[in-house]
Amino acid sequence: MLDIQIVTIPHEAQRYPTVGDWDWNGQKLTIRVSDMGNWKYEAAVALHELAECLLCKHEGVFQDVVDDFDKQYEESRIEGDVSEPGDHQLAPYRDQHFVATTLERIFAFELGIDWSDYEETVNSL
Secondary structure, X not given: OOEEEEEEEOXXXXXXOOOEEEEEEOOEEEEEEEOOOOHHHHHHHHHHXXXXXXXXXXXXXXXXXXXXXXXHHHHXXXXXXXXXXXXXXXXXXXXXXXXXXXXXXXXXXXXXXXXXXXXXXXXXX
């Protein structure tokens, strides 16, 4: 049985520069979302992370592979670039990220979130 915990944390407490992160410890899944001062934004990120990590689990894409890719991507990021690591054509979890983003967009729409404002907030962290 899965044990899933979703927590909002200060952005500076993330393991690397990201607004959402997932971490397996046995059957316990912890999703960490950066505090954006808006519960709807935080819920949208949490939904994305939950969908992405469960799809990765289903497809056999291991956390360490995703973490390694994300960390390398962030280390080589050019200042001003706001792209998502999971959107990169070489991302080992690109398909899972795409589905998670699609669900996130639908959820955001249903919550009345303006996607441009949301992205601006996410990218400002």
